Amino acid sequence: MEHVAISGALAVFGFLGLFITLMAALLRQLPELFSAWREVCRALRDTPRDGMTDDHQSL
DSSP states (O other), X not given: OHHHXXXXXXXXXXXXXXXXXXXXXXXXHHHHHHHHHHHHHHHHXXXXXXXXXXXXXXX
């Protein structure tokens, strides 16, 4: 029974360590993710719609 408790505690600490590591990596990448998202939105906004070219958008 004691081995099960020790194994469970090690598993919990291992999971928490992995979770903290993944969250830290995500937080480090947030500025790049926001920048990429803004770039995608800008590209989608600047893309002509409905088969219209830039020359015919003002018609």
